[in-house]
Amino acid sequence: MAEEKNILSVVDLHTSFTTDKGEVKAVNGVSFNLSEGKILGIVGESGSGKSVSAYSIMQILEKNGSIKSGQILYKGEDITKWPESRMRDFRGKCCSIIFQDPMTSLNPVFTIGFQLKEAIRLHTNRKGKEAEKRAIEMLELVGVNEPEKRIHQYPFEFSGGMRQRVMIAMALACEPDILIADEPTTALDVTIQAQILELMQDLQKKLGMAIIMVTHDLGVIAQMADEIIVMYGGRVCERGTAEDIFYRPCHEYTKGLLRSIPNVDTMGKRLEPISGTPINLLNMPKGCAFCPRCDEAMKICLEQQPPETRTPDGHLSACWKAIQAEIEAGLIKPEDITESGT
Amino acid sequence: MDNNYKPNPENLVEVNDLKMYFPIKTGLLSTTPLKAVDGVSFAIKPGETLGLVGESGCGKTTVGRALIRLYKPTDGDVFFDGKRVDDRSIGALRKDMQMVFQDPYSSLNPRMTVEDIIGEPLDVHKLYSSRADRREKILHLMELVGLNAEHATRYAHEFSGGQRQRIGIARALATNPRFIVCDEAVSALDVSIQAQVINMFEDLQQKLGVAYLFIAHDLLVVHHISKRIAVMYLGKMVETADADELNENPMHPYTTSLLSAVPYPDPIVAKSSKRIILEGDVPSPLRMPSGCPFRTRCKYATEQCAAEMPKLTDRGNGHMVACWNK
Numbered sequence: 001m002a003e004e005k006n007i008l009s010v011v012d013l014h015t016s017f018t019t020d021k022g023e024v025k026a027v028n029g030v031s032f033n034l035s036e037g038k039i040l041g042i043v044g045e046s047g048s049g050k051s052v053s054a055y056s057i058m059q060i061l062e063k064n065g066s067i068k069s070g071q072i073l074y075k076g077e078d079i080t081k082w083p084e085s086r087m088r089d090f091r092g093k094c095c096s097i098i099f100q101d102p103m104t105s106l107n108p109v110f111t112i113g114f115q116l117k118e119a120i121r122l123h124t125n126r127k128g129k130e131a132e133k134r135a136i137e138m139l140e141l142v143g144v145n146e147p148e149k150r151i152h153q154y155p156f157e158f159s160g161g162m163r164q165r166v167m168i169a170m171a172l173a174c175e176p177d178i179l180i181a182d183e184p185t186t187a188l189d190v191t192i193q194a195q196i197l198e199l200m201q202d203l204q205k206k207l208g209m210a211i212i213m214v215t216h217d218l219g220v221i222a223q224m225a226d227e228i229i230v231m232y233g234g235r236v237c238e239r240g241t242a243e244d245i246f247y248r249p250c251h252e253y254t255k256g257l258l259r260s261i262p263n264v265d266t267m268g269k270r271l272e273p274i275s276g277t278p279i280n281l282l283n284m285p286k287g288c289a290f291c292p293r294c295d296e297a298m299k300i301c302l303e304q305q306p307p308e309t310r311t312p313d314g315h316l317s318a319c320w321k322a323i324q325a326e327i328e329a330g331l332i333k334p335e336d337i338t339e340s341g342t
Numbered sequence: 343m344d345n346n347y348k349p350n351p352e353n354l355v356e357v358n359d360l361k362m363y364f365p366i367k368t369g370l371l372s373t374t375p376l377k378a379v380d381g382v383s384f385a386i387k388p389g390e391t392l393g394l395v396g397e398s399g400c401g402k403t404t405v406g407r408a409l410i411r412l413y414k415p416t417d418g419d420v421f422f423d424g425k426r427v428d429d430r431s432i433g434a435l436r437k438d439m440q441m442v443f444q445d446p447y448s449s450l451n452p453r454m455t456v457e458d459i460i461g462e463p464l465d466v467h468k469l470y471s472s473r474a475d476r477r478e479k480i481l482h483l484m485e486l487v488g489l490n491a492e493h494a495t496r497y498a499h500e501f502s503g504g505q506r507q508r509i510g511i512a513r514a515l516a517t518n519p520r521f522i523v524c525d526e527a528v529s530a531l532d533v534s535i536q537a538q539v540i541n542m543f544e545d546l547q548q549k550l551g552v553a554y555l556f557i558a559h560d561l562l563v564v565h566h567i568s569k570r571i572a573v574m575y576l577g578k579m580v581e582t583a584d585a586d587e588l589n590e591n592p593m594h595p596y597t598t599s600l601l602s603a604v605p606y607p608d609p610i611v612a613k614s615s616k617r618i619i620l621e622g623d624v625p626s627p628l629r630m631p632s633g634c635p636f637r638t639r640c641k642y643a644t645e646q647c648a649a650e651m652p653k654l655t656d657r658g659n660g661h662m663v664a665c666w667n668k
Contacts, residue, residue: 045532159623189397189559191620194603198619216532219562219605223612242609260537261607262566267586270544271566273537277502 006073007177007210008034008057008095013070015049015056024281026052026065028234028289034178039204039211041225041242043218045257047278049234050214054180057212058097059087092123096171100183102163106155112139112166113151116173123174138169143199161192165199172203180212185220197224218261222246230254233279233289236308240315250317253290288320296321349421353385354553355409355521360418362401362408366628376627378404380577381418383654388520389551393568393585395561395600399624401577402557406523409555410439422521437467440514444526446506450498456509457494460484463516483512486549487542504535508542515546523555528563540567561604565589570660573597576627576635579654583661593663596636634666642667 015027027049034040044050055061057072059079071078079090091097099105107115116135120126126134132151139147142165155163164184171179181200185193197220204211213224221228221242228245230238230253238251249255256274276293285291291301298320306318312331326332349356360382363375379401386392396402408415411432420427422435440463443449450459460480463469470476481491487508498506507527514522524543528536540563546552558564564571565585572582573596581594592598599618606612620639625631633650637643646666654662 045534161623189624190561190603191397191599192623193605194617194619197605198617217605218533218607219612222607222609223605225609246607246609257533258607260534262537262540262562263607267566271537271541273541274534275538277504278532278535 004035004038006033007036007075009071009073010053010057011071011073013053013056013072014068015052015061015065016068017062017065019064019282022282025284026234026281027056028284029070030231030234030236031070032229032236032239034210034212035227036177036210037204037208038226039213039224041213041215041221041228042231043215043221043228044231045216045278047233047281048231050216050231051182052234053231054097054182054212054214057180058091058095060091060097089123092119092176093174094176095178095180096174096176097180097182098164098167098171098184100186102160102167102187103155105167106163108155111152111154112158116151116166116170119170120173134173135169138173139166141172141203142166142169143195144169159192160188161195164188164196168196168199168203172207172209175207176209178210178212180214182214183216184213186215186217193220200224218257230257233284234281235289235305236318237290238315238317238319239308240311240317244311244313244315248311248313248315250311250315250322251290251319252294252296252321253319254317256293288318294321298324343417344419347419349419349424350385351424352387353421354388354390354423355386355555356419356421357385357405357409358383358419358421360405360408360420361416362404362413363416368628374628375416377577377630378627379408379415382574382577382579384572384579384582386521386553386555389547389553390570391547391554391556391568393564393571394555394557394574395559395564395571396574397559397600397624399576399627400574402574403525405574406441406525406555406557410436410441410523412441437517438520439523440517440519440521441523441525442507442510442514442527444529446503446510446530449510450506452498455495455497456484456489459498459509460512460516463513467517469517479516483516486515486546487512502535504531504538507531507539511539511542511546515550515552518550519552521553521555523557525557526559527556529558529560536563543567561601573600576624576630578635578651579664580636581661581663581665582654584659587659587661591661593657593661593668594636594665595640595642595668634664 011031013027013030017024030053042050056067067080072080113135117131120131120134135151136147144150144165185196215221225242228242229236232253238254249258259272260274274293279289287303288301288306291297301320306320308316308318309323311317327334347358360379362379363377365373366376368374382405394402407413409420425431427435457480460483461476464476470479489508528539556567568585571585571588573580575596581597592601599620602618622639625638631638632648634647634652637647652664652666654664656662
């Protein structure tokens with residue numbers, strides 16, 4: 001690997017929510033590194049803990065949720081220990097987030113310009129005319145036509161795609177090192193989605209920030225991500241480059257997910273869905289989270305969580321089936337396997 | 343309405359020049375018609391699936407609803423099995439035409455048990471002879487969609503999204519319909535569950551011979567399930583063709599860009615493929631451009647496009663396109 005600097009490291013993150021029915025463990029020991037200027041894709045179905053991982057980084061969890069343990073290292077410093085006042089500086093300046101729904105993430109009673117200038121005023125030294133200039137610059141950057149006129153308009157005067165552009169402008173106004181995009185195009189139509197994804201790729205090249213792209217859409221992730229993390233039941237199943245995940249999946253869940261999307265090869269044939277229903281986070285199995293839905297489940301899957309191990313091509317997967325295959329092939333020895341992985 | 347229009351007896355559903363306008367208040371006394379559907383024609387054969395795709399606001403849902411007369415169409419003819427669908431005939435025909443909705447959370451009554459939800463169409467159409475017969479029919483329907491008999495006394499909130507959608511499908515199947523409008527029926531589901539439900543739709547079609555109008559925005563899903571696909575843009579149909587033909591050889595500039603915008607789940611294909619990115623947004627249906635509605639975003643647009651809306655014409659093998667330049 002070439003010299004790649006980690007800008008953000010998440011180490012063994014546990015986040016849970018206290019509800020009337022008990023503790024919902026949304027994230028159970030997730031670790032990952034984000035390199036400077038890269039796009040990391042986090043993919044998973046609803047309830048896999050992908051959004052909660054992202055919100056944990058920003059520390060914008062709901063009131064009943066909290067980070068139970070683990071570290072989030074930003075440039076080597078653990079931000080989970082930072083006081084709220086310091087976190088406020090972190091958000092916006094170091095790390096920004098855009099959400100799924102551009103309709104509800106803007107305040108309907110203020111103009112676009114006011115909301116953009118607010119972000120700029122709070123996080124930089126720019127005030128008054130200077131802030132306005134910056135706001136216009138940002139709108140121009142994200143491809144909003146006639147920005148001088150449009151900063152005086154209200155969110156309802158913008159279409160969905162345009163609102164998402166405004167959200168991106170707002171997120172990038174203070175030049176953060178990291179942009180978290182939580183399902184940024186899920187609420188948009190395909191042709192508008194293509195516009196926004198292209199814009200994000202362009203901006204990433206121009207400004208060089210790192211992006212964490214959280215989505216359930218495998219198509220979007222295939223187009224955008226350099227590295228991919230596949231999550232299920234609050235844990236990481238598999239991680240690797242986009243090519244590793246799509247062409248050489250090792251975890252049974254990743255394989256199942258790829259089989260269940262229609263593509264050219266499946267036309268006229270039956271799809272092969274993953275059987276069963278999504279996991280109940282209140283009642284997590286002792287072993288592998290995916291085990292109750294896995295066709296290849298073995299006894300050990302029920303009893304013990306699989307550690308992340310290197311696959312033959314060098315990416316990581318946490319699946320007993322894959323581990324067994326490697327032991328049989330003589331690639332790894334059984335005694336090498338520890339709780340923390342090889 | 344064209345009283346002399348004769349439907350083709352081979353078609354189960356036939357729609358001719360369907361128009362659905364909604365009056366929108368634009369001033370104190372003035373109203374402007376919002377042309378949600380503006381002259382759409384198509385046909386579905388028995389046991390066949392027609393996919394209807396388009397972006398939000400293109401009128402695809404309105405077509406589905408006007409078809410089974412949840413809306414009263416402004417103009418146009420709808421035929422089911424050779425009979426004209428109008429206010430008088432719909433009561434008897436509704437047994438044969440059912441609907442599955444997008445949102446499995448809001449389309450089921452939270453105060454009713456699964457048994458009552460599925461049993462309601464049976465009650466309405468009086469399709470059983472005794473209580474025992476009703477129960478037997480309900481259990482049979484539940485089995486058909488893969489629900490356990492013990493779920494019958496539970497309420498909708500006790501189920502996951504995929505299971506709720508199964509309840510909605512069982513309800514649609516209760517009257518033994520020949521035609522079901524599936525309005526974004528799998529869009530709210532996770533991919534792994536979505537595949538289960540798509541398979542079930544296909545199985546039910548083989549077993550029961552129902553025809554579907556499958557309305558969705560996900561082109562990969564529509565291509566998978568449909569025999570033919572129709573593409574709509576701003577209330578007009580711009581192209582219809584067999585699913586494979588449309589995918590391999592799209593002719594209308596809108597279809598071409600729509601297909602190229604689909605993010606394909608394959609990193610090499612996705613990163614290397616040339617995308618045709620459409621400029622701008624869909625115009626408001628209240629201020630519809632003259633002539634072809636797509637001309638404001640189309641790079642081939644000419645003066646003729648602004649003057650007149652092109653008609654759907656057959657370009658061979660039933661591949662119909664409405665474009666002056668292609």
